[in-house]
Amino acid sequence: MVLGAALENAIPFAATHELIRQGRRDLNVIAPISDISTDMLIGAGCVAEVTGAWVGNVSGGMGHNYRRAAESGQPNPIKIWDYSNFSIGMAFFAGAYGLPYIPVKSILGSDILKSNSRIKLAQNPFSDEPEPVALVPALKPDVAFLVVQRSDRFGNSHIWGSTGLTQEASIAADRIVVLADEIVEPEVIASDPSRVLIPGFGVNAVCHVPAACHPAPLIGRWKRDHAFFHVYHKETREPEGFQRWCGEWVRDVPDHEAYRAKLGGQLEELRIRGNAPSAPANYAAE
Amino acid sequence: MVLGAALENAIPFAATHELIRQGRRDLNVIAPISDISTDMLIGAGCVAEVTGAWVGNVSGGMGHNYRRAAESGQPNPIKIWDYSNFSIGMAFFAGAYGLPYIPVKSILGSDILKSNSRIKLAQNPFSDEPEPVALVPALKPDVAFLVVQRSDRFGNSHIWGSTGLTQEASIAADRIVVLADEIVEPEVIASDPSRVLIPGFGVNAVCHVPAACHPAPLIGRWKRDHAFFHVYHKETREPEGFQRWCGEWVRDVPDHEAYRAKLGGQLEELRIRGNAPSAPANYAAE
Amino acid sequence: MPPSKPPSKPPSKPEYSTQELMIIAAAREIKDGERIFVGMRLPITAYGVARLTHAPNAVGLFESGVVRYEPAEGMLYTMCDGPNQLGAAWTTGLIQIMGLLSGGRIHAGFIGGAEIDRFGNINTSYIGDIDAPKVKLPGSGGAPDIAAMAERLIIVMNHQKHRLVERVDYITSPGFLDGGDARARAGLAGAGPQVVITDRAILRPFGPENELHLASIHPGHTLDEILENTGWALKSVPDLGETAPPSEPEMTALHRIDKEGFWRG
Amino acid sequence: MPPSKPPSKPPSKPEYSTQELMIIAAAREIKDGERIFVGMRLPITAYGVARLTHAPNAVGLFESGVVRYEPAEGMLYTMCDGPNQLGAAWTTGLIQIMGLLSGGRIHAGFIGGAEIDRFGNINTSYIGDIDAPKVKLPGSGGAPDIAAMAERLIIVMNHQKHRLVERVDYITSPGFLDGGDARARAGLAGAGPQVVITDRAILRPFGPENELHLASIHPGHTLDEILENTGWALKSVPDLGETAPPSEPEMTALHRIDKEGFWRG
Secondary structure, eight states, X not given: OEEOOSSSSSOOHHHHHHHHHTTOOSEEEEEEEOTTHHHHHHHTTOEEEEEEEEOSXXXXXXXXXXXXXXXXXXXXXXXXXXXOHHHHHHHHHHHHTTOSEEEESTTTTSTHHHHOTTOEEEEOTTOSSOOEEEEEEOOOOSEEEEEESEEOTTSOEEOOSOOBTHHHHHHHSSEEEEEESOBOOHHHHHTOGXXXXXXXXXXXXXXXXXXTTTTSOBTTTBOOOHHHHHHHHHHTSSHHHHHHHHIIXXXXXOSHHHHXXXXXXXXXXXXXXXXXXXXXXXXXXX | OEEOOSSSSSOOHHHHHHHHHTTOOSEEEEEEEOTTHHHHHHHTTOEEEEEEXXXXXXXXXXXXXXXXXXXXXXXXXXXXXXXXXXXXXXXXHHHXXXXXXXXXXXXXXXXXXXXXXXXXXXXXTTOSSOOEEEEEEOOOOSEEEEEESEEOTTSOEEXXXXXXXXXXXXXXXXXXXXXXXXXOOHHHHHTOGGGBSSOGGGOSEEEEOTTTTTTSOBTTTBOOOHHHHHHHHHHTSSHHHHHHHHIIIIXXXXXXXXXXXXXXXXXXXXXXXXXXXXXXXXXXXX | OOOOOOSOOOSSOOSSOHHHHHHHHHHHTOOTTOEEEOOSSHHHHHHHHHHHTTOTTOEEEETTTEEESXXXXXXXXXXXXXXXXXXXXXXXXXXXXXXXXXXXXXXXXXXXXXXXXXXXXXXXXXXXXXXXXXXXXXXXXXXXXXXXXXSEEEEEOOOOTTTEESSOSSOSXXXXXXXXXXXXXXXXXXXXXXXXXXXXXXXXXXXXTTEEEEEEEXXXXXXXXXXXXXXXXXXXXXXXXXXXXXXXXXXXXXXHHOTTOTTOO | OOOOOOSOOOSSOOSSOHHHHHHHHHHHTOOTTOEEEOOSSHHHHHHHHHHHTTOTTOXXXXXXXXXXXSOOSSOOSSTTSHHHHTTOSEEOBHHHHHHHHHTTOOSEEEEOOSEEETTOOEESSEEEOXXXXXXXXXXXXXXXXXXXXSSEEEEEOOOOTTTEESSOSSOSBOSSTTSTXXXXXXXXXXXXXXXXXXXXXXXXXXXXXXXXXXXXXXXXXXXXXXXXXXXXXXXEEEEEEEOOOOOHHHHHHHHXXXXXXXXXX
């Protein structure tokens, strides 16, 4: 499953938490970079495989749970499928748009070619000279969770700001779950069809979850909670520390509404109150 | 050169006309579908090669100049590189993003594989069973002309509505020329960086040409001039008819300003006067 | 599903044009909830009729980069026209839309053609030799992609002997290629052409060879006339019938879509 | 180009932190008008300093899908933070941005690493064996893509014996591989690492083997100390000098970017 594909913003932490609470096991977590989301799931024992380019803590550096799982199999061993950001992007692109694989040059020379047996080295058949290419096969996740600024009740969604691989990863997935910061009338979305990243006909579920991205930012809605990332980094150095942290912030919190209530004023301080509106685009046909 | 990549809207006819007036020769015109733009250039003797998926007249059917050039070498023989829309899209995508080629399945079974010697048939190396794929090499045009609704003086542009292959074709090109329906202050573009399709740092020239798309439509700005396409179809049935049409509407018209003046009230009737504004997106960070 | 036949009338001039019957027959091929790849011209109108009648939840995709739920208000000459974009579900790029097709997410697609052969292969490129064609047609557009990748293909074209031929000069858009399982062997997805709607009849593939057979005759046309106007020895399906004429709701829907009467002639 | 050296001072405690000197040394590697691939953390700040000083027309690209002309107002913890997106030149997807890199359109890129070897290969993945690593590092992000495809590479990292090693355990991001022309033979574009900025010195490739050589020593540091803290027999370039300390305008620019003093410690 894809848990966030925008890199460091719009990460669906609310879904991460719920997967932990439900005690999910043996997940193959796919995310190019999803800050501490993947590290949390690993620490909680939900993960069998990680497919991605980076797992850590952008503010703090290392992801302690990821380290422990890879170095000493705690809480369980994980299989790591290494990609670079561009090559996982091409894998999603191929998966989304029906291409069996994509020839990529940007991971030549990297030992990713050694540690990820999915990727094959070949020669460019259009070149008379030897010209190596790395063939990255299509990646087709079962489900993608994504956070959007606003959606209608059918899943037609508006996203703005940088989107990383959100579009390709979502379209590549069999099922899409939208976590919407705000639910709006269909007319609001239809007023700007070019701002739709994923159309509603491909969306399987729409959940209204304000601040689903916390502690990651959501453009125009929520600032990044830098301190939260630092605290996580400090408190999860030891497995016991992670279990304590996970109990307090995930397992003992019944749902995201309770999580928001627990954050209280800390969350309110992250709420973006300013207004920097986009210039309107006119879609009139007459 | 790419002359329009949005299919049937935002076609840079003003550039088409100017190329004819300048008496350009031996062009390789690249356009998935650009309605009658390619047919005009062929009739005017500007074209040596056509790379695309469709050349005709969307309202009328056949493009008479294209037919004559292919059937009887009038006014000169042309080399045709056949693609489907998706395969030329993949060729642009590969050219834009540094991929040597893309394996495509959607032109299997088509004689495009026979008439376009650029495309190679191969086997999917990830499949144990025989599984054919068509390898489409990267396409890297010298220059792309595109029409945008608004641009700042640096070429940072906003485009909305369907865009076809505009982004991939432009990024694949060495040089980009923007024909802007309106020039706005940089702040207008910067108010909505997600509506930018091509950033200004890649743009080589910005021209302020209102209705550069006529007779094609531009979303929110100009309606399609259906009658103009029908008249073109009727009047260009014979080579003499085309020369007459081309004299009246292109060669004897000094520039696009004069073209707009000649259209006069006919153009004013196509101007979109209504307002169907997009809902604002908030980019505030605080 | 075709609606039940209205009371029989003399087969002279019905109250609909042949073009209108073709559009309505095409609309009937769209099932509710399906994602349909809509080409230019006639199919845009057929989609609109289907959505207003039996398929209110169909989704229409246009290869330029448009997705619509509600049909556009007013007549469209091209899929890129303003009315097709105002209030669309999605306006985006070609790759995003045709990629869904390539990714196997599209239930059906429409295409037309200048020539079709008995295995449903379509030519919109070259009549005669590629290097010195007798007629150079406009080309493929996205038709090969649709023909290769949609779950099934709906073909609409005029029924003339030089159009329905034994073997097309050039396969722009593959049907069943040489028939039988040639299509699957070539690596193509989907079930291929499942219906050919002409101005005289409806053809469907039948039997293990996937050869196109006559499936129903439009009111006012005869078997002999159809055989005369088909370039191969056209066989019929066992339950050959008459194409159901347009119903009242179908005609109402069509007139709502085709306000300017473009298809009435 | 480094600014001319200010009057010499005792090599005790300069009025800048080592981190600040590193940022400013990195900023000096950016030429005006260049398109620079900006990684996370320190390079974001270096780009901001360059743009406010000698490179006002540089363009900064962030792999998540952001392009900026003006540096963001205020400190960024990640490239996706709101201040980096407000007023950006472009906010888009990763493929659009990293594709420009892959397409050879980017002049230089920044990366850092846990380990680097004498041929400029970088490891940010595994220390020890891949299957049973002693240390599992966060991984590559977009660094291999940047290392492979940017016209040149700017590397920033801390200078310790266990970090500057004879041979990295795992090449996350390729430098000159085995040295000489191995990089070109592997199919990589661009000139590879052209500078390594550490907290003690600046290293650059030198000679036909493209081995990293000591190019300048930061004020307050010594050759012996540097050799002791390098894991291979580090050679020096013929014109080995001292790294120019930050100028007044450079420090002013840095403090404008780093309002919270994140890099002052």
